Amino acid sequence: MKRFNKKYLVAFMFLLPSLIGLSIFVLYPILASLVMSFTNWDGLTPMKFNGIENYIQLWKDETFKISLINNFYYTGVSVPLTIIFSVLLAIMMNAKVKGIGVFRVLYFLPNVTAAIAVGVIWSSMFTKEGPINQVIALFIENPPHWLGSSLWAMPAIIIVSVWKGVGYFAIILLAGLQGIPHHLYEAATIDGANKWKQFIHVTVPVLSPVIFFCTIMAMISSFQVFDTIVAMTEGGPGRATNVLVYHIYNTAFLDFEFGYASAMSYILFIIILLVTIIQFRTQKRWVHY
């Protein structure tokens, strides 16, 4: 017993530096913002405790509601699209073609490019007579105004996010694909399954843990979308692309209402937590380990 504890102690001492780091840089800010969310702190005047007033105020805050709805819209569309395209891309990248390595790098590139740069380039692609609309104009008469339209600004943001995110998840999924034992496909072929059936009944189920991981990661980051919005629309036109983190940023660093912004970020935290829990609960139905 004694020996075990000594070992435990030594291990603990080795962990200590990172534990200290964790407490200072992660735990402390988390707790501080929790405390702050019950105050009306503006950064200057003394912090005043105001109970759950911030949280009550949130339910009356129209902009908060709009940003919440926009965020669910963004997540609901961008996450499935990202996952579907990533799976397809991973399958294509898995092909044994000469120079496939080059394609893998190319598809991964958007992911390592700064979001602000991506946003600026895409903004100019989405202008009224930009390259995208020139292509669309070949097929329909009045192409959308994209960033200049409340209706189309969010789809434009989603397109960029999917484009940027697909490469990353495709690489993860590719690793999963390469781990699928070949004999499963052989068995399926003997049973007379065509390529599509093999995909549905072999590839997807075996890959499902990886898809599950990708979905969770994509979902969490979709609730934190920020830089693309800043670079492309600044939440506009009107409030059409105002999302949670953007609204939190504005409240904290432009209006300097730190208490109120902390309350919002806790709501965001709870939302992400809930959605993740729901996903873990429902995974039994479709994830096969």
Added chain:
Amino acid sequence: MKKQKVFGMLVVGILFLFLIGCSETESSNDANSQTGERENADSSNESSETVTLNFFDWFDEENYMEDVIAKFEEANPDIKINATFVPTNEYEQKLLVNMSSGEGLDVFAVANVGGMSNYQSKGQLLDISDLIDRNELENLSPLIEQLEIEDGLYSLPYRSGAWALYYNKDIFDEAGVDYPDETWTWETYEEKAKELTMKGENGQIWGSLNYQPSSTWWRVPANTAGINNPNNPEDLAGFKEAAKLNYELSYEDKAQEPYSDLVGEAGKDYTGRFLQGNHAMLFNGEWLVEMLNSAMEDGSGEINYDVAPLPYTEGMEPRSAGAMAVAMVSKNTEHPEEAVRFLSYLASEEAGEIMAGHGVLPAWQSDITTEAFVERLDQPENAGVFFERPINSQVPVDDPLYTEGMKIMEEEVSLYLLQEKELDETFNTIQERIDSEVLNK
């Protein structure tokens, strides 16, 4: 037992380290903000009476402020200015950090009085009404009067923005329209913009240059009528007229590019668009002179332009509009007397002359500053117009909630200017949102 004791000590130890960690992060913050004071200690070894003032300003002002500071230090050997120039988009956050620590900040500047009234409402500014020499600042007294809030004076103006009408002479000549002059009202502007819109040799010529819908420069015509605060219902009615004027110019007169064309890259660079020579007129501030001239020096276009007084509102005294930049003293300063001396120098004619020499319009308006501004310019010929008219402040002096109201107005009006909402609906929404989100928060 023993094990538990060791473990307990360990936990206490961690907490202790954690606390040290916290206090260290705080004190290192202080150390950052106190670098000035340390320099103070150093320099006080050289001469025991030298006082160091920490001055904060944003990036764009560095080139002339350095000259101003050098001149000041020359004349005041007992004061050393430790200036920090912060990137514009981080500036307010930087100020906040320094204010909340209560140290390392003596004098600072903001680009418009909105920031000043915000800091004043939070009790961060020193009341300088009894500390300044009003006779010395006589020239500025109309502006100083505007800056007085709640029976106190918390800032001095040193720069005054002024808007004017910029026009491309060649297009006017081609269309056979007389150059704009001091008689122009906004009605004249609209009428002439229509006349000047035509098919030119190099494509469409627009009578008026439009900004992107998320900017709020459409509001300037309202500013010339003394309207500046969306939180005030009467002012909001005036802004409505201004929004309507801009809408008409785009969609009814078709004298400027529709807003949806300007979203994204194309809408941002008005200097570049004006230099392409396809726009007859635009209204903008005095800073555009410097931008146009240096862009032309860099070889990005060449146009023959001039400035005229900003059109005014029919039936009212002809006035221009502009946002005053002000400097103020932190209430936590340890050297109020020296800080006020520096502040007064920033507002003075001598400092104004230096600023004017850099193409910036000083608050101090006299022959000397006008000459410094005008003489260095080949173009525009009539640069004097910036100094001719009294200026309406574009920002209310006494409303800390101004920025929030403006943001709402900007969001909603952009939808109107993109033809997604009707005018009445837009302004009803603005009124409702201001009532619920700003005034009754």
